[in-house]
Amino acid sequence: MIKTSASVKLENITKIFKDPAGKGEVYAVNDVNYEIQPGELITLLGPSGCGKTTTLRMIAGFELPTKGKIIISNQDVTQLPPNKRDTATVFQSYGLFPHMTVFENVAYGLKLRKINKNEIEKRVMQTLDMVGLKHLAHRSPSRLSGGQQQRVALARSIIVEPSVLLLDEPLSNLDALLREQMRIEIRRIQKTLGITAVYVTHDRVEAMSLSDRIVLMDSGKIIQTGTPNEIYESPESKFVAGFVGKVAFINIEIKEISENITIKLEDKILNIKKFQKNLTLEDKAVLMCRPESMKIAEFGKGHIDGIVKNNVYLGNSIESFIETKYGELLVQIDNPSQKTVYSEGQKVGIEIVPELSKVLKDQD
Numbered sequence: 001m002i003k004t005s006a007s008v009k010l011e012n013i014t015k016i017f018k019d020p021a022g023k024g025e026v027y028a029v030n031d032v033n034y035e036i037q038p039g040e041l042i043t044l045l046g047p048s049g050c051g052k053t054t055t056l057r058m059i060a061g062f063e064l065p066t067k068g069k070i071i072i073s074n075q076d077v078t079q080l081p082p083n084k085r086d087t088a089t090v091f092q093s094y095g096l097f098p099h100m101t102v103f104e105n106v107a108y109g110l111k112l113r114k115i116n117k118n119e120i121e122k123r124v125m126q127t128l129d130m131v132g133l134k135h136l137a138h139r140s141p142s143r144l145s146g147g148q149q150q151r152v153a154l155a156r157s158i159i160v161e162p163s164v165l166l167l168d169e170p171l172s173n174l175d176a177l178l179r180e181q182m183r184i185e186i187r188r189i190q191k192t193l194g195i196t197a198v199y200v201t202h203d204r205v206e207a208m209s210l211s212d213r214i215v216l217m218d219s220g221k222i223i224q225t226g227t228p229n230e231i232y233e234s235p236e237s238k239f240v241a242g243f244v245g246k247v248a249f250i251n252i253e254i255k256e257i258s259e260n261i262t263i264k265l266e267d268k269i270l271n272i273k274k275f276q277k278n279l280t281l282e283d284k285a286v287l288m289c290r291p292e293s294m295k296i297a298e299f300g301k302g303h304i305d306g307i308v309k310n311n312v313y314l315g316n317s318i319e320s321f322i323e324t325k326y327g328e329l330l331v332q333i334d335n336p337s338q339k340t341v342y343s344e345g346q347k348v349g350i351e352i353v354p355e356l357s358k359v360l361k362d363q364d
């Protein structure tokens with residue numbers, strides 16, 4: 001259905017807004033450089049106000065960059081209006097036409113392009129089939145659920161065969177279960193069409209499960225990019241580690257650095273594989289403790305001692321919150337059984353699993 005996938009290049013993109021409250025300026029986006037490969041789905045992830053939406057709106061053409069260039073498939077589109085860009089945007093608020101049926105909403109873009117009636121009929125039904133809404137073609141959007149309305153919005157965007165699909169927090173108005181279903185569907189459709197997509201979210205689970213690559217932003221700047229796995233496994237800072245997953249940090253002393261980092265924790269020596277190239281013996285460092293990088297042991301038999309504060313049952317795993325002298329540590333217990341779960345108030349040990357642990361430079 002899609003012609004050819006497009007690349008999207010952001011070159012030194014900066015957007016400065018006048019501060020609405022006073023005379024100052026806000027650097028909503030600050031010198032962003034990034035290239036999205038054809039057919040790739042990337043998410044812009046980061047805390048509220050970090051510049052995700054502004055970046056997306058500049059790619060769509062709803063905002064002009066203060067500085068920099070936007071290049072879609074070798075064409076400089078920086079100054080082009082949205083309708084000249086071959087992009088389509090799906091918004092959080094759906095933006096459907098309430099007086100038109102589902103069919104008419106989806107057909108709208110093709111009608112504007114003066115496509116003949118039979119072709120429109122065929123393509124609309126095909127696209128509605130793709131989003132699972134063929135049977136509701138003649139309903140009014142007001143009689144659809146939120147998830148169904150968002151499917152119509154998605155169908156309306158993809159039917160015009162844009163080179164780039166832009167999605168601005170499209171699922172944030174839906175409940176958790178529907179969000180999960182819809183993100184699987186969006187990914188399936190994006191892959192089937194091979195369309196280049198940019199997805200804005202502040203939800204790490206959404207970003208981790210959808211993306212080919214994540215672009216993590218903070219204060220208008222890109223702070224790390226990579227596949228979900230790279231960012232989760234090898235975060236460059238405590239901020240990144242905390243943004244993409246549950247984590248606690250323990251201050252540690254580095255004894256030696258080679259391919260491995262030798263650390264001292266209590267009176268025990270641990271060897272942990274090095275991943276940050278610029279980490280030196282002089283640096284302040286922390287041990288990054290993910291729920292799955294620790295195990296519960298008998299009291300006195302782990303690396304750290306503590307007391308079970310509470311256990312949260314999640315079906316096939318339990319999250320056990322342990323109070324220690326380093327603060328509260330969250331340990332994930334898979335396939336819990338009577339042997340592996342200690343009850344609340346019990347004294348336990350925590351074993352650090354070196355293969356699953358990371359040492360991070362303490363620079364935040």
Ligand SMILES: Nc1ncnc2c1ncn2[C@@H]1O[C@H](COP(=O)(O)OP(=O)(O)OP(=O)(O)O)[C@@H](O)[C@H]1O
Pocket residue numbers: 017018019020026027028029046047048049050051052053054055202
């Ligand atoms: N039209 C505007 N005028 C002035 N400042 C703006 C405007 N739009 C955005 N900003 C500011 O630019 C910064 C980035 O905003 P942006 O909406 O891109 O962030 P975001 O990461 O998408 O946040 P959220 O997740 O809350 O939507 C914020 O400080 C915001 O207040």
